[in-house]
Amino acid sequence: MSLTEVLEHTPNEPDALYDAFVGWATGGGFSLYPHQDDALLAILSGANVIVTTPTGSGKSMIATAAHFATLAGRGRTYYTAPIKALVSEKFFALVETFGADLVGMVTGDASVNPDAPIIACTAEILANIALREGADADVDQVVMDEFHFIADPDRGWAWQVPLVELPQAQFVIMSATLGDTTRLQKTLTDTTGRDVTEISDAARPVPLTYRWSLDPIHETISTLVADQQAPVYVVHSTQAAAAEQAQSMLSLGAAKPSKERAEQIKEALAGFKFASGFGSTLQKLLRSGIAVHHAGMLPKYRRLVEQLAQQGLLQIICGTDTLGVGINVPIRTVLFSSLTKFDGRRSRQLRSREFHQIAGRAGRAGFDTIGYVVAQASEHDVENARIVAKHKDNEKKLRSVRRKKAPEGFVNYTEATFTKLIESEPEELFPRMRITHSMLLNLLERDGDAAAAVVRLVDSTVTDRRTRRTLLRRAAALGRSLLSAEIITRLPEPTPSGRRYQLDVDLQHDFALNQPLSALALAYMETMDEDEPDYALDVVSVIEATLEDPMTILVQQQFRERGEVVAELKADGVEYEERMEILDEITWPKPLAEKLEGAHEEYALKHPWLRESPVKPKAVVRDMYTAAMTFA
Template identity: 55%
Template sequence: IGVVIMDEFHFYAEPDRGWAWQVPLLELNRAQFLLMSATLGDVTLLERDLARRTGRATAVVTSVERPVPLRFEWVMTPMHETIADLLSTNQSPVYVVHFTQASAVERAQALMSVNVCRRAEKDAIAEMIGGFRFTAGFGKTLTRLVRHGIGVHHAGMLPKYRRLVELLTQAGLLKVICGTDTLGVGINVPIRTVLFTGLSKYDGTRTRLLKAREFHQIAGRAGRAGFDVAGTVVVQAPDHVIDNARTLAKVGDDPKKRRKIVRKKPPEGTVGYGEATFARLVAAEPEQLTSSFAVTHSMVLNVIGRPGDAFANGRKLLTDNHESRPAQRRHIRRAIAIYRALLAAGVVERLDTPDAEGRTVRLMVDLQRDFALNQPLSPLAYASFELLDRDAPTYALDVVSVIEATLDNPRQVLSAQLNKARGEAVAGMKAEGIEYEERMVLLEDITYPKPLVELLEAAYEMYRRGHPWVGDYAIEPKSVVRDMFERAMSFTEYVGYYSLARSEGVVLRYLADAYRALRQTVPEEARDEALGELIDWLGEVVRQTDSSLLEEWEALRSPAEVAAHVPGRLDDAPPPVTANARAFRVLVRNALFRRVELAALRRWDLLGELDAEAGWDGDAWRAALTPYFAEYGDNLVAIGTGPAARGPSMITITEEPERWLVRQVLDDPDGDRDWAITAEVDLNASDEEGAAVVWVTDVAPA
């Protein structure tokens, strides 16, 4: 490697990934480096270190002159007035910076009372949006906002929604964008003004003031070259500061009256700031970058796997890095402990004499391709498939649970599942008359779903004995894909059930990761028909919700297609949902079984929401099934919802050119199997909707 270009080099100081920016500097001594960032700060130590390692003169470009100059302003007007002033003085698009996703959406909705766009501009927005598919949930909110000239942008949104906001902004049609700091990372969006709603944030541990680097990174999005000749950065004073200033203005200069005023304080749990904080951040240089080196099993294995003396290579890496001497000693002790564990497990062995490539230690196992870079627990998942019962009716879902346990936790989804489970548990305990104190104790044992937790934890411990490097990664049993499938829910229904509208993007990325892991990790010999259908179903759910995630992955798997792939068009649409007949059959089966589950729970209200348009409101469903419950018992087991109830023998699908005719049999306790839900599936409407469009025609015995 002759030249290494590292953009966004300020990530060197990130605790979780800073090592990835540092290791190339340590190891590629013959390369020429170009390290870039607008917020590097003092790089004297890096300059000297690079010159020493590469033997090249190191040039530092320290010019702070921006091609588009920035003007900084502290304002004491309420937020609505501030935004109105910016719009009236032609300083849009305005990016309103928030530090939580919820506050960004709330601000955007509050701005609906402001006349942001003219009628002609709203017409242009509607024309550009065209037939763009907005789903239920957050899609309904976003379509109202963007048609009013207001955008929302944060990491919890579906990628297609973020892309929509970016394209409308590039076209000059959105005047205000409320978002978090996801906007601007690798995206060329013309933001003329950045408006800070605050100068403090919660960093996952505590609420603190912004660092100079963070402030300048966000402020630097104002005034983009090629779009503007100048940019504006506005910082909004806190509400309590504005209120105090107004109160003081009312009493004038009378010192007695001013002393009697009780000044408002920052809200509890927040960090106060004022104009002095603003001035300090504007003038401050970014903080000096600090080293974030780390030693893992995979790093030790990669050093051992390279040609040459592993001990000499490891010693150089551990003692000639950018860490302090005490930190280096900690890393050395950890590396020695990892090496001894690998040696004891038989993963590596010491050689009496160096091999042909100079190795003094060699690996005794084959590591998977892209080891520790892509699903490091995949080999554990592969080994765990043999522990499952192939004949069990839940086999396909058990395979899914194994894969899900190796994926990163979607924190927002698991939190919503936990809240839902605890809410249902509290309701049940209240109905049983359990006292408050006992309820609180019992709630500690309630968690989100963790299928196969005992089997997977035992498999993990056994696997770790022979593969110590997996100790760097935790097995995390959970149920998102499985939960969604067992509940027979669509993506929109699942998001609505757990109130995850603001985190749709998190849900979709997790589903896409699960689909890729299932495709890549489960060997053909471990697949059966049910599992194949489930994988196809999951892929189609992701594709119909937002095809961009899978299109990018599939394009990267086929490099020849990358050049032809043109992302970012508003008319991008997934293929017809009926084109994948295998996956569509699963969607149809799930849609019918969803009605079975709701009927078993007597949720006439939800059944009415699904089928009122077809003439089957809640009252119609209740009336149709009253004779059934009179015959088989009015209890929660009168309609079966287990694996047998959703088996292929319980549903009949007759395919016709423009519709499918479906008959879903109800699993009654006597085994009569004479009652059924009959329905038609409109194929054209399904393609337009991206989901199975079902019209119930009858609920009755044969």
């Protein structure tokens, strides 16, 4: 019997709902763990619930119970996650549990059944609803998964906004690595007036063992596979390193499948179309039981890898730390190729939360009795360990032999670092806030005092006076830019609800500024002459100017351009110093740069948010077309 059918025969009373849900779970072969039972009782009592239990301890069952309880009261419940892939995965799981009519999905790219009583969405979607509608929003319950993202400098605001702006909602907050939740509990109580129950005493269903490896990484992986500790997920700091490692393991034949498994893989891949280039490479890897998995892959490839992993057909998966975001890739062993990462600004050691979030994915409940976490020593430490082992009986030789040094800029980590991470507790989460034009425009759609809402949001996040002042000054500056652009006007008198400004433009219901340059691109293309011979290529260049710069490609284009120029300058007898001055001004091709920058400046007068999103002229696709290149 489906949960929807159970609801049809269950009165909306806590005791009846409790018995019905436990009965449904038991009928499906699941006995609730004590912490799941406690969470169900807390949800049915109307309390906010914070679930900070280990990975694999059944948080999904708690989320299902939450949706069940809200549906029983004819309410509307939202499930939020940080990435679209996880939202999509959860959407299909919820459809299977509650039926397609009751479940919808909304992301920045797709909208399916958006009026359904259960909505799976990205955190930003719900945050924008909270900003626009506040206490009037049709949101009775919010299940926030991977809640540790609230500390993300760029995206944390999307987790904080609903906590402050949805006082009518019950919150179920989940993460394996929350740390001290005292501050979070206070925010929830202050906003909603509900009691808060923390569920944090769950035992991990599949215990973990930890090991430090001083073998070369390919030997470490081969040993894990040989010792029946596969599937192995090898965590790399970059996507390129993950792909390179997968290719290396393919060359070594480290995961060569049996005839039976090879046939199963062949059947699983039947009918799937792989493009040339990376697709062809991935196909070869998969046929050998090896995969690559990271956010830079096309969704269809990433989903295929996850499906094969769920079927137990993969032995080695080389990926990045996207594993820690709750993606359902069942694995037995997590192998850290390094205990450092580049965070966008600098290379550093992994933090406690990052380590535990990834390590916790090892061991599959219902499949494994133990999970394995292995940390790989750095290459120079591996080499030095080999030297020590080779000369361990010759102390004189050992003293004189030259040890391998760490490469320049290397962020050091040792077995002691590994031990410290294992024993550490996740750091306390501190929420982040960003003030943007999009936030202000969404708040201004609400019939209330937008300025007071901004102050409330800032005060819920920061205690430091300087940071508070900076955020409020930014809000004031952005507000003035909206006034200057005549997007908003000040009312002569505040409305009874406290509204002081009104929008002078009509915004669509789901307005957002995820791609602020798109409107500029469309407006500019309307001014272009379709009869011009380069019209189609110029359209491509306009679109390319709205996208992020792929610096690896652009640097190579710049290198090529400079090479051509320096050859000409040498042929013309230009002196070295003058050549260097000229070369400093040579960059990658930027078609329409002057025109697009002029249009951007003009368009920004009426659309001030564009000032924070400059155009980025480039010619990647255009260059490929004119040179008759392919993606292979």
